[in-house]
Amino acid sequence: MKKIINDPSNILDEMLNGLVFAYEDLVERLPETSVIHRKGEKTGKVGLVSGGGSGHEPSHAGFVGKGMLSAAVCGEVFTSPTPDQILEGIKASDEGKGVFLIIKNYSGDVMNFDMAKELAEMEDIEVDYIVVDDDIAVEDSTYTAGKRGIAGTVLVHKILGAAAEKGLSLKEIKELADKLIPEVKSLGVALNPATVPEVGKPGFELMDDEIEFGVGIHGEPGYRREKLQPSAALAKELVNQLKKEFQWQKGDSFAVLVNGMGGTPLMEQFIFMNDVKQLLADEGITLSFRKVGDYMTSIDMEGLSLTLVKLEDSSWLEYLNAPVTTIAW
Template structure:
């Protein structure tokens, strides 16, 4: 294992210190926690998300005006504890309630729910939106139902824009629950991720192998096979998404290609271009596009494609300006 770190046990603490030290105009760290919060003032429903570390810039990179109020950083690939989430809720509440945006992993769901119960004892109104955009497999490792992956970032963006516009908690929760149904993702891996305290990849692929549907913690996908050209990989993934959405010619979508951490941007742009061309042949209109590393998996090589069904309002909310590190 070759990594630019000090002690493996200190990676999250030192990462958070470095992040807030580099971007003090955007974020601050809550004392004695691994919570990254907005460093500016605001008057709206608070949005809190988080999860295990190792997916950077998610979620701390999306804290700021127009997106999240706070992100809770768990240990690598490990859900944050209820008390940390509770501290984030207390620190960001402005008297208008808090919306939790939670990826669908058993530990995250349980711990965010426990934090919600703790906040209720302080008379803080809390609602949740559960993100389960990964259509690759059902009931994977750590998951009942579908996993929450890169589509979570689009949920942060759209609900963050609505919260900034002053929408109340109940409306945000209802909007978010409907929104998640129209966001679908499938990933592909070329190599496994190495957790620092483990010191070796979570799974190993041969030099000429790839795996469709791998999760962001290295959970098994749905098929391994010999590596193919980008066009053929994109065709496989777009085919999966088409079957889920059942789209029609002339429908409007957003296309989001997300890197897993170790794939060069050159390759992500090639992959995006191939997906875009396939969608053009399908007669799909693209009103929003994005490419880059947003929901990673440490040093995993690979990428995911997320598509979101759009209308004028969703498009406007995705394009609204924000003040965050990573968007």
């Protein structure tokens, strides 16, 4: 294992300290916590809090800032943050209009964020939430009851963040989230697994000529293992699976995100996006919003995921294009 680290047990603390030093004009770390909070004047609007295990950088701290998250709560690598840490993030993000939680669908995250919600409500903070389950690969995988939450979560941050910035109420943001989540779907493919520093070896094994469709962002099993194929073939597989889920019609409008898993060069991500563009053009689909890059990674995993959001409401496109001030958007 080759990593630019010191003591593996100090990774979270040292990473967060480095992050806030590099971007001290945008974010701060709440003392004695693993919470990254945005700087700036109070807005008096609904606060947005997300988070989860580390190892997915720039998620989630990279999306803290004006127009997106009020705070991100960072757990240890691939481990949910604790309820007391999440509570601190909620308290720091409450400006009198309540706090909305964006939770990826993993059992630990759902349980701990829900406990934090109850603790916050005991302190008279109004809290609501949504659970993101955009991964169409498998149901009831490792760590998960139901579908997993993956890179589509980033687009949820963006849309709900813009809605909060616009001044929507907690109730209105919840209603928006409930409409949005069924229209966000993702699927990934892995070429090589991630190596968790404290474990020191890959989380699973793939032969040099193998890939796996549907692998989760923690290395959870996918749905099929095959020999390595050209980008165009990989794109066709992912697009066809998403087509089954959406049952789209010619002329439908979508947002698209090609997300790198941490170890895949942008060159390859752009090639993949070009293949996706052609496939969806052949389907008569309009790609009204496009994004490529590393947004929800799995440490050093080689691979990528494809997220599509069916733009059922014109305001969603407006929210995706709204300006933000964050580290990573």
